[in-house]
Amino acid sequence: MMHIIREIEADGKAEALLDPVSVRTGIERAHLEIALAVELYGSFGKAALALNMLPKTVNKRVRDLEFQLGCAIFERHKRRLVPTRSGRVFLRRISQLLQDFHTLVEAVRRIADGKAGQIAIGYHGSVAHGDLHHLLFQPDPLHPDIHHLPIELSHDRLFESLASGRIDLAIVRGSPADFHGLNAPLWNERIILCLPETHKLADCSLLQWPDLAGETFLVSGYGPIDAIRQLLEDRLAPLEVSPRMVIHDIGTSAIIQMVRAGHGVCLCLEPMMVDHYAGTVFRELSGATGPEYVTNFACWHADSPNPALKRLLIRLRRQYGGKVNIDPCVIKMP
Template sequence: MAIELRHLRYAVAAARHGSFRRAAEELGVKQSSLSRRIRQMEGRLGVTVFERLSSGVRLTPAGAEILRTSQHLVDGLEHMMASAKAAGRGEAGRLSIGFHTSLSAGNLRASLVEHARRFPEVEIRMVEVARENLLVGLRHGQLDIAIITGEPTVREGEAMALWSERIMVALPESHLLAINEIVYWTDLRSETFLLSHRDPGPELRDILLVKLASPKVAGQDVSRESIMGLVGAGFGVSLICEAGIGASHAGVVYRELQDGSGPSRISYAAYWRSDNDNAALLNFRKLLEERYPVPSS
């Protein structure tokens, strides 16, 4: 005597409208098909669910009891169907984003805020790990998209260029250079640079080696936050991407770094698997393309 949830759904709509015709119009099915399904349900139950009238239909006492006790099943089906449709449009579901930049300020933070405004039902899962772990996570399907420093390169999957950020120098607030709005690389020749072994420390170190021939670098196996703590305590200076300056650290000030060509910058790119059909990923990529379009040649 198995009854399909679809049949119950038809019956609920017919009871609500008091009409097979209007119920069929609401559900987008033929009236004859809806009527036939309800008769099949009545046959399996061995009771008459609806009394057929010239003006429409109404529930019999037995039908009213059947729908009352099965309403939670119909509600669950309606919710499941609505959720499935929303997920298919990328308006619900889950999106896993890997990154190794700061969320205290900057473009990634702004993009996440805008995405949450447009798609509040999408659950965002953020994963902050080293670059190589991000790429492994993409390959294994643990991440939908990874935001990585550097220009996009040829890899497995797809990539797009995003934004660039200024590179800032973090100084103790008592430092002589702290009174300047702009600091030049040549002003830092005699400084001790505190850089994390963790991302994006190695990339900042590479830029430092290009800008200064033989800088004094004190590598630290600590987080960016701990590096800033050491700067504030007067152990040296450090480099930080612009997105990180939204976080306040005691005794630390940030100044723009320039050379003869202007501000020094670091680029970001997004990577994802070409076979990832997560609709939420597609919407996030469209948002990134909208906010950071490729410059026309």
């Protein structure tokens, strides 16, 4: 069934429309089902009993089918009806066609019910480890036929992609104050600092904001630039220091390479500490009240046409409801 679901969900080039008149044969599905039953049971009477029909009706339908095909599909052999050579070829293909049709119907029903399908999830930043990686790449064991399609976007394109329908759900780091839709807080990630291993602060296991006065902060243009600028201004304002922030239109990994080259330092998130970037070190960053954190939010539109999204939202509520409050009222679909 899964290859059928993937084909249905695929956003490929539309195929040419089929004129049903051009493939009309006069053969109905009932003819095919009756023929398969006769092959299975070996007689009109037993097939009629299994199908809750009269034997003469079964006989007539088989004769009608043979008329449409222009050949006999059954012959008698030792008091049993068996397929002719042509009949074996026909019935073998018809059996597969009906099985494929049944699978298609079941797949469409499961997709319409939200039990199968594909959910496009937009995100920004690193996904190497942590909760975001688990969400994007680990299927829900309760709904294994629902597949997640990760789509990496710049932070400023997440909401427009939701509005256009390119993605069904956006995972946003930081408060989605400008989003005109539904959202729910999920998990928190600790903010850490990346600096060159030759930096004077590299030997410190814990850094505080006063230590960073005068540093140049390198920022990816694909990230939440305004939120990072606001964070730096808020934390450095008590020190009467204006943050030096340089924005580059490159990803976080490339920013870290610039840090390695000595162009500045950068703020990162805790899951990146698992990776090793030669020539750099990660250090904990503490504010006035302790470690600094950023909250990840799920954002979506209530009128999303994807029925599988509701299943994912229920999963998120089940997984994070105990840690952060995801009210049931935010999980609503048309």
